[in-house]
Amino acid sequence: MILMALDHASFLIARVHPGEFWGVPLPVYRESLAFVTRFVSHFCAPGFFFLMGTGMVLFAASRRHYQWTDRRIMRHFLLRGLILIIMQFVIENAAWLLGSLSGPVPVVTIPGGGDMLLLHFGVLYGLGASMIVWALALRFNTGIVLTISAIAILATQVFTPSPENASLLYPPLLRALLIPGRTGILQAYYPLIPWLGFCGLGVTFGRALRNDRSRTFRVATIAAMASLVLFGVLRLANGFGNFHPVQRGWIGFLNVTKYPPSLTFTFLTLGLNLLLLSLFEKNRQQLQRWGKPLMTYGKTALFFYIVHIYLYALIGFIFPGRTSFTVMYPIWLLGLILLYPLCRWYGNFKRRIAPDSVWRFF
Numbered sequence: 001m002i003l004m005a006l007d008h009a010s011f012l013i014a015r016v017h018p019g020e021f022w023g024v025p026l027p028v029y030r031e032s033l034a035f036v037t038r039f040v041s042h043f044c045a046p047g048f049f050f051l052m053g054t055g056m057v058l059f060a061a062s063r064r065h066y067q068w069t070d071r072r073i074m075r076h077f078l079l080r081g082l083i084l085i086i087m088q089f090v091i092e093n094a095a096w097l098l099g100s101l102s103g104p105v106p107v108v109t110i111p112g113g114g115d116m117l118l119l120h121f122g123v124l125y126g127l128g129a130s131m132i133v134w135a136l137a138l139r140f141n142t143g144i145v146l147t148i149s150a151i152a153i154l155a156t157q158v159f160t161p162s163p164e165n166a167s168l169l170y171p172p173l174l175r176a177l178l179i180p181g182r183t184g185i186l187q188a189y190y191p192l193i194p195w196l197g198f199c200g201l202g203v204t205f206g207r208a209l210r211n212d213r214s215r216t217f218r219v220a221t222i223a224a225m226a227s228l229v230l231f232g233v234l235r236l237a238n239g240f241g242n243f244h245p246v247q248r249g250w251i252g253f254l255n256v257t258k259y260p261p262s263l264t265f266t267f268l269t270l271g272l273n274l275l276l277l278s279l280f281e282k283n284r285q286q287l288q289r290w291g292k293p294l295m296t297y298g299k300t301a302l303f304f305y306i307v308h309i310y311l312y313a314l315i316g317f318i319f320p321g322r323t324s325f326t327v328m329y330p331i332w333l334l335g336l337i338l339l340y341p342l343c344r345w346y347g348n349f350k351r352r353i354a355p356d357s358v359w360r361f362f
Helices: 002-014 032-065 070-101 123-137 142-159 172-177 192-211 213-237 249-254 263-282 284-290 292-299 301-318 325-352
Strands: 119-121 181-183 186-188
Touching: 002 032, 002 301, 002 325, 032 070, 032 123, 032 192, 032 249, 032 263, 032 325, 070 119, 070 123, 070 301, 123 142, 123 192, 142 192, 142 263, 172 181, 172 186, 172 192, 192 213, 192 263, 213 263, 263 284, 284 292, 292 301, 292 325, 301 325
Parallel strands: 119 186
Antiparallel strands: 181 186
């Protein structure tokens, strides 16, 4: 959550936000801090989708304890997914519009083209659509879940168009399902299929956790190392698995395509996310002592997500021009400090409400 907030503070206050889209040149970084600021945020979206899949499994198990039927659990996820999509267009997009009114919008080159932007398909759309799909498929056995996830990840690599087609205005449905970019009034960053596999892998992880927690984290550590090795192999091969040729230097090696996630992006981010999860598991007691603020943000993820965009957008009015990273970083930390009591209040509110309360959708 805090790394995502850093990325959005960069957009709304420093007015710097590279976009790693297929078919158009990758961003060029003239300083290491600019690259690192962007790079650390790459692990957020894959983590969100992966952990949402895990959370769906754990949520379903907890609600069965309250005698919820499978049909009721599925209905809950379908409605919650729909609410996330509605929030994308009604609440989140308005926050980005507010941010654009406070100063110059970062220039991001994306495939396709259009004039006035009215519909932005961002991460809440991708999460909501993935939740709807896995709500319908949550009763499938683990083999089928893994197969669907692998197909979605590989299909993204295989069926993403070649660079010479980047200027084509693909149909809106294709944008929403597979090909990031712009078509007229519609802009898609997080289509369904490219991110569906991350969530499915999370479903598999959640099921394994419920069966054998210790073994799951041992396997996760091995899988993480294997993912990082595959990342290195594909980058060195500089062929399949990369939407862009590998550039020189360590920045060029780590500068991977996010929209849609290339195989190298997938292996890199999943590998490090799994390592972090294993590290947190090994240090669970210490985390509960010194990591309470982090856990407070994480337990109120959707609340944090919406409020932090509005907060940084409003702060952006104080800095109507571009600022340096040395100015942006303290403002980012200040925003986290301001968000902490709000998230703590909302977390306490969530704990007081009934399991079947409508507020549980948020």
